[in-house]
Amino acid sequence: MNATDIQNILNEEKAWLERHPSMQPWEDGCRRLVTLLEDCLRRYSEMVRERAVRGADMDRPIYLARLWQCLGYHWRDALGLSRGDEQTSASRVAERIAAGRGYRGGGQLGGDPLRDVVLAVAMVRKDQRAPRVFEEDYRAFACGLAAKMHKRLAADPDSWWNDLLDHLASYSGRPARLDRFCGRCALRNWLGTVVWNFLRRWRLASGESPEMDAIPGPSPSPNESLDHFAEIVRLAVATLSPRQRLMLALIYADGLKQNEAAALLGVHPGQVTRGLEKALPRLEQSIREIAATRLSKEACTGVFEDLRSNPRMFAARLREALEEGREQP
């Protein structure tokens, strides 16, 4: 890659770029854009490298191209939401995302993706200082995730940390995962998913049994009437729609908060609240109807008496029913 590479990249995207007033005339606009990218590179490379990237550095075009990949992504978002005016000039966009603010619905990026892009390139290019910066910034975060996955991982982070660095920055010659970080969000958000998946695979590869974390299934029922009731609950859950079961399972079986479940389902949290308001009465109604057809009054009383002595049994049956994800028979 030579010094004209960034110009070539911009030329390839001329179709949408030249429509912005700040890119008129085209040559001057490109010059201003490259100057902006170089400013970003100088500022951030001083933070994460031994020294700032200079004009003669061989890596300079690579840094510029990756910075443009990040800035261009967010600039297109900005232009997609408003007209091409001063507020959506490249410099304004760079200022905004450097402050951790994206354009997709006003969401937070979780950090400065421009700085993170430079760090990612420095990591992959094996700059001397970058791993130290990376470790200072993200080791505690990765250990925190590991602790949530399994205590042993958190107790012995040295056992997997170097493997993780190799996975991210390719010290053993395999493709570096950080090469695919393009700054759509901050590195912390991106790393969360990547580190979690890495640790999951690492555990499986290192021979750890995933069953060690698994919750034991419900113990044998103490008596027949409770099993009757568990079956009723299971049948009632099966009458819900798949999406309703998913929502209930995310909240009651997996322990997500309502806003987390809403984000997962891609709906407003209010819709989850309303969904629960519809699903729970329906479940209640189903339990009542099924119980009326299956159990005598005495049997119902017996079930309640059993539950008094063993509420965990019913709880386990309810969760089991939610986790089954079965269609209505």
Next chain:
Amino acid sequence: MSKTEENEILRKAFAAAMNSPSSALRPPSSAFPTPHPIDDEDLLLDWSAGDLPAERHEQLLDHLAACPACRREIAAMVRAGALVLPHVDASFVVPPLGGEDRLKPALPTPVSERPGYVAPARRWRQRTVFALIVALAASLLLVFARGLFDTGPRRGGTPIAMAQRDLEQGRTSEAFNRIDDYLSQADQLTVTADDRRQAAAILESSGYELARSGLVKGDFRRVSDVDHRVARHTSGSARLRNLRIQAERGETAEQSLSRRRSLVRDYGYETNGQRLIKDFSIPEITATVRRIDAEWVAAIEAFPDAIDLRLNYGHFLMEQNDFQRAETVFAEAVVREPRNVLARTGLGLALFQQNRPETIQRALEPFQKAVELSPNDPGVNMNLAVCLTRLGREAEAHPYFEKAQ
């Protein structure tokens, strides 16, 4: 076994369910088709960045609904903060702009997807997230458990019943928002005419309380907003319209009005027997004042039986020094409600302020009626006393001055 005992048992059962969250790590089940989304890191990263097309998101949810292993794993990632998903927040929605000259994004991915959202102070949150989950979900489960096997009328969990409860317990804002949401969706739901009527009544009551407190605090915008929201779902409310016009007056004339000494206090703002005292002022004649005048007329046409509207309109006219029209308005109010002290007082004032011997003489009768109706009210006693004094009947005025002290 009593229902209380049954509910207690169920409460414990649900609490037990919530106190044993499921595992974070289980292998994908081979019973479901591959590839599993948890193995597709790029898919998860696209999802997190808000770049997942709607169609793929639907497919993903379908898979999660059918694959407990993937669902558990992804839920664990979300819980741990490893997978940060874009939040859908109505206040963040930016309507796309149209127009030929709009710059088209060159990305193949749609911009309409939600952004990646990272809550601040994540580490702190992670420490408390489990406790929050338990508290939140347990409370929801309790709502369910309480209604379980309840043979009474099924009102406990409906938005109407919840809003009614909110209203009774003084949570006016919650009641208003809940019922507003409910009525907004009524077209998509099966709502009986009875429920709709009941919901509209709650909306109006809670809206009135909200608007009234907004007016007291000088939050005029809130009053207009509430009136607008109520009018979307109902045919309107006279007392809310009254408050809204009062709010508009307060909002527009607040800074420009100057005080003047007056015979009596203003009885504007109020309704339903409760009076909020306001200074009697002289407004500027502006386009806004004319608009508000027209709004009063329209409101009175829409709600001819709403006496408060007439009273406040009369007062408004007096603020404009239009005492003759005010007299007419108050006289109509007296005809409709002869025992209304404020109507009598208003009529007396409108006549008195015309400041001619014959009108001051005529003002005496409504002032006297007002005192008969409300003998202990210092304001009406003062009015009668001043009126008698102007007529040269100081001796008669003296006891009314005494009572007015």
